[in-house]
Structure formats: structure tokens, C-alpha cells
Amino acid sequence: MRDTLRAHGLRFSRPRATILSYFGERDRHVSAEDVYLDLRRRGEDLSLSTVYLNLNVLSEAGVLREFQGTGGQKLYDGNPSPHYHVICRETGEVLDVPAPVVDGVPLNQFLKRTIEEATGWEVEEPRIQLRGRSPNAGAADPGDGSTSGS
Ligand SMILES: [Zn+2]
Secondary structure, three states, X not given: OHHHHHHXXXXXXXXXXXXXXXXXXXXXXXXXXXXXXHHHHOXXXXXXXXXXXXXXXXXXXXXXXXXXXXXXXXXXXXXXXXXXXXXXXXXXXXXXXXOOEEOOEEHHHHHHHHHHHHHOOOOOOOOOEEEEOOOOOOOOOOOOOOOOOO
16 A cells, blocks of 8 residues: 555555555445545545545546546546446446557557647547446336247
8 A cells, every 4th residue: 555655656644545445445436425435334534525635636646547427427446557438327337448459559549649640739648438338227128028928
């Protein structure tokens, strides 16, 4: 924990360590409120503003990644390595998908480079997000039912 923080130029603090270990337990894609409530339930005594502040610091340092959920809300990801999200519009589930490599670089870098070369614009890191339906979402169109039985 200490090493992770130091590697990203951050000093160790108890809230940072608590939040990091929370994200380290498993893949998570959660809002600041989720983090706050989960930690409270465990008896951790962090205020919501402390959680906000440290999530910001950790994502700016690249320890966590920030992205937008389907409702536009800010979510945090414990996996800072390049990957994309497929987000279910019904359940809000988030699936990590590895970034496809195009021309030897991850797709977003490929896009950045291609668009910069074509337009002369400076492009920030493109953020790609896919929407879909998870297998846990409710049944799709039930159809006319004539396919069941025979
Ligand atoms: Zn993710």
C-alpha cells in the first residue's frame, strides 16, 4: 500500500490506505457515495468529503481511474490499466474489456494519433465506453411466444 502510494508520488495516509485496500479487494466500479457507505458499514470513520478528496487525489495520481456511468455520474475504478467498459443500461453493471491493440498500440492511442495526424488538432486521451445489456438484465423483447412449445 505504502509502496503503491509512493510509486505514484503520494504520501501515505490512513484514508488513502483504507480506500486503496477497498479497491484492491476485487474489481469495483463505484461512486464516491458507494465507497463512503461501504466503508461506514465496516466501521471505518471517514467523512464523505474525505472520501471525495482522496478519490480525487488517487485518480489524479493514476492509482484509480475515473469514468462516467450511464447516468453521467462519476465512478471510480480500481483498475487503472488501459481497458474499456461495457455498461449495462438496465442493471448498471460494468464489465472490464481489455483495450484492443491496433497498429501496435491500444485503440485509444491509435485514435488519438490518427486524428491528430489527420486534423492537426491535439486530442486528449479518447475515452471509449460501450453500452449494452448484461445477461443479468431483464428478459429482452418477449416476442410473440409462438416459438415455445410445438
Ligand atoms: Zn474498469
